[in-house]
Amino acid sequence: MPVPKNYSIVEFQEQYRKPVIALWQACGLTRAWNDPDKDIDRKLTDRNGGFFVMLFRDPATENDTVIGSVMAGYDGHRGAIYYLSISPEHQGSGCGRQLMSHCEAYLIDLGCPKINLFVRKDNEQASAFYEGLGYTLETSLAFGKRLIPDD
Numbered sequence: 001m002p003v004p005k006n007y008s009i010v011e012f013q014e015q016y017r018k019p020v021i022a023l024w025q026a027c028g029l030t031r032a033w034n035d036p037d038k039d040i041d042r043k044l045t046d047r048n049g050g051f052f053v054m055l056f057r058d059p060a061t062e063n064d065t066v067i068g069s070v071m072a073g074y075d076g077h078r079g080a081i082y083y084l085s086i087s088p089e090h091q092g093s094g095c096g097r098q099l100m101s102h103c104e105a106y107l108i109d110l111g112c113p114k115i116n117l118f119v120r121k122d123n124e125q126a127s128a129f130y131e132g133l134g135y136t137l138e139t140s141l142a143f144g145k146r147l148i149p150d151d
């Protein structure tokens with residue numbers, strides 16, 4: 001499925017840092033215990049993953065605006081997706097589906113056989129979105145241990 005007119009998907013560059021963090025804030029993805037700047041710095045050390053940004057080109061001004069982002073990773077066994085976000089005014093236009101299909105193609109290309117991803121329990125919108133894309137709820141429990149505190 002081609003990316004719709006006026007939208008493009010590019011690799012993250014430093015110039016997108018501030019708008020990407022603003023996007024995460026607008027989408028309700030930031031938490032006090034996750035420093036978004038540090039999360040971006042850490043992602044940039046990942047040599048086996050991708051960090052993609054979706055841009056919208058305003059046809060009147062020809063200016064590009066960051067309207068989406070996603071981190072994809074592959075640990076040699078499973079793929080992971082983090083920080084998928086589409087700005088509220090562009091939601092519902094197929095952008096999230098496009099970014100996910102971009103990540104899936106990227107991970108398949110790396111030889112990644114399966115994606116595991118987390119959705120916060122109260123995020124019904126994201127659960128419905130992923131189910132619509134063919135993701136199924138798994139029965140495994142997710143365990144975590146914080147190694148480096150951000151707050």
Ligand SMILES: CC(C)(COP(=O)(O)OP(=O)(O)OC[C@H]1O[C@@H](n2cnc3c(N)ncnc32)[C@H](O)[C@@H]1OP(=O)(O)O)[C@@H](O)C(=O)NCCC(=O)NCCS
Nearest residue numbers: 027084085086091092093094095096097125126128129132
């Ligand atoms: C979740 C999110 C990325 C979806 O992006 P989007 O661009 O709005 O989604 P799309 O327009 O590509 O929708 C793709 C499909 O999912 C469905 N969908 C999207 N949001 C939905 C919702 N709230 N309820 C039910 N279905 C939904 C659409 O109907 C569409 O199906 P269709 O193609 O058959 O019509 C976006 O809503 C978002 O950024 N949310 C806030 C941040 C967030 O929660 N991120 C996920 C973290 S786990």
